[in-house]
Amino acid sequence: GQNIDQPTEMTATEGAIVQINCTYQTSGFNGLFWYQQHAGEAPTFLSYNVLDGLEEKGRFSSFLSRSKGYSYLLLKELQMKDSASYLCAVRGGYNKLIFGAGTRLAVHP
Amino acid sequence: DADVTQTPRNRITKTGKRIMLECSQTKGHDRMYWYRQDPGLGLRLIYYSFDVKDINKGEISDGYSVSRQAQAKFSLSLESAIPNQTALYFCATSDLLETQYFGPGTRLLVL
Numbered sequence: 001g002q003n004i005d006q007p008t009e010m011t012a013t014e015g016a017i018v019q020i021n022c023t024y025q026t027s028g029f030n031g032l033f034w035y036q037q038h039a040g041e042a043p044t045f046l047s048y049n050v051l052d053g054l055e056e057k058g059r060f061s062s063f064l065s066r067s068k069g070y071s072y073l074l075l076k077e078l079q080m081k082d083s084a085s086y087l088c089a090v091r092g093g094y095n096k097l098i099f100g101a102g103t104r105l106a107v108h109p
Numbered sequence: 110d111a112d113v114t115q116t117p118r119n120r121i122t123k124t125g126k127r128i129m130l131e132c133s134q135t136k137g138h139d140r141m142y143w144y145r146q147d148p149g150l151g152l153r154l155i156y157y158s159f160d161v162k163d164i165n166k167g168e169i170s171d172g173y174s175v176s177r178q179a180q181a182k183f184s185l186s187l188e189s190a191i192p193n194q195t196a197l198y199f200c201a202t203s204d205l206l207e208t209q210y211f212g213p214g215t216r217l218l219v220l
Binding site: 008033035042044045089096099100101 | 144149150151152153154157167199206207208209210211212213214
């Protein structure tokens, strides 16, 4: 079967660092995406990993370990506007994306 | 102007009615998708199209149909709406790396 797991909810303090984990089991692997989705809005692209290692983009970084079926999204210097859901998605066989249920992050002062 | 647009943005309908959700894009992508999003379940793929002549079922296509009228247009129909089709529906396009670009969503309520 195909499965993507991520925590349902997380809370963090403004200015802090938070790590959102994602584990996956899919038939085929052609890359892993992270999307941000504010309540009631469309998901927007954050990052893409296809090789093992860390990809850094400003305050956001994403890590992938293909052998472990594991990724994380690291958010630094948290701001109130980072309160959103973060969706992990794997590009599996036939190049289709499979989404996790998302992690709802609440940033408080 | 938005690259991916959806109409309507909100719709209330009754059980048994036929409705159509429309999607247009100006990104020039061949690939288009329809997803639904339900609380706690994430985004689930309904149908996808890799070009005008290519239509494929996703994981939850029962009760839905689609039409790819042109490269830029992909519509989703509910032939006979039922209450468990109440959801937030997203259209998306993608480039060859499958980076998805989503429309603003259509909030559908079936009574």
